[in-house]
Amino acid sequence: MSEEMRRDQRVFLLGEEVAQYNGAYKVSRGMLDEFGPKRIIDTPISESGFAGMAIGAAMRGLRPICEFMSWSFSLVAADPILNNAPKMLYMSGGQFGCPIVFRGNDGAGGQLGSTHSWCVEGLFSNVPGLKMVIPSNPYEAKGLLKTAIRDDDPVFFLESERMLGDKGEVPEEEYLIPFGKANVVRQGTDCTLLSWGRPVNFAVDAAEELAKEGLSCEVIDGRTIRPLDLETIVRSVKKTNRLVVIDQSWSFGSPGSEVASQVHAACFDDLDNHVHRVHSHDVPAPYAANLEQEMLPNARRICEAVRSCCYVA
Structure with a gap:
């Protein structure tokens, strides 16, 4: 700023x-x-x-x-x-x-x-x-x-x-990141994981855990919901033939449901399974720490969705 x-x-x-x-x-x-x-x-x-x-x-x-x-x-x-x-x-x-x-x-x-x-x-x-x-x-x-x-x-x-307390390398010189251009943060061949914001990090954690089981996951940071970079998502799904969307909002009428709809339309003949989604559970956010963490998307739930999507659950 x-x-x-x-x-x-x-x-x-x-x-x-x-x-x-x-x-x-x-x-x-x-x-x-x-x-x-x-x-x-x-x-x-x-x-x-x-x-x-x-x-x-x-x-x-x-x-x-x-x-x-x-x-x-x-x-x-x-x-x-x-x-x-x-x-x-x-x-x-x-x-x-x-x-x-x-x-x-x-x-x-x-x-x-x-x-x-x-x-x-x-x-x-x-x-x-x-x-x-x-x-x-x-x-x-x-x-x-x-x-x-x-x-x-x-x-x-x-x-x-x-x-807000996270640390990472940030160049002092000026740079801009364009809207509507998703970032493939991890290459993979078996399943595409798409998310935005904090859950992207959970998706990376899940991909690392699943790699130990022989499942290769491609992780996409969508960056922007509007505009949505459908082109990058479709390109990845045509390669992996599977998609798991991780969205921290509730599932009904969500960005995750919209992506699933658009990908089913664009990749109908490429998908080996229906698009799987990991959302916050359909309840108001609890105050108790253990319940709150279970309500939200997490690496364990993402791994379960990927195994199901890849027919290894």
Whole structure:
């Protein structure tokens, strides 16, 4: 964010506790000192209010980064972020764009309870006019966020509170990661594993475990749900003839179900088994740590799905 704010004076950050407190998770540490209170703006606890304000600023030519402390709280702002921002370009006949990034923590895993643990992918990815990004590691997060800030459409940038402390190699020089271009993080021949965000790491763990059993899994980091890189997915499935989708949202009406539908249509003659899916169980997120971890996709459940898909279960 700081790099893009230095590059473009139109970029600013607003949200709860982003300034004086350096962000609820210290993501904006030091930014108030560098950019001042006109560009790092603390807001009242009113997601609908400050999301609407940010959308208005975007319509007037600025490039806001609107931080929700949790995507669970974005539900309070459903009208401005779903009924206004993604539709503005269409409703105005191209007169008003809405170059805005909505970002914050998505999903369960931190024992925050049911109301603070929403995976909003299934709710929001249905809406045309927006883009949805879910980074899986620090390198991906930087490149994808820079692309999001420069994009002329509303971008929903879904982070994970469980990954904010992750470390990895991140170049100091500028780089961008394009939307709609999935990344094959591990080559394989027996089964394709597709995921986004934190579960990509579970898929890699599962692939390493399955390799000990003689099963070779190709792992794809989808990076973006909207746009979806169906081309890379189909190419992999035509090679492996099997697909397991790992999606941390609930299964009904989810990105995982949409991918399964599209792959069945595109690869009907190539599939040796139906597309298998690993989702969060169809219950509100539990508070107890052991129950919460069992609700979410994990390496064990992915391994079970792959064995079933490969007829070795």
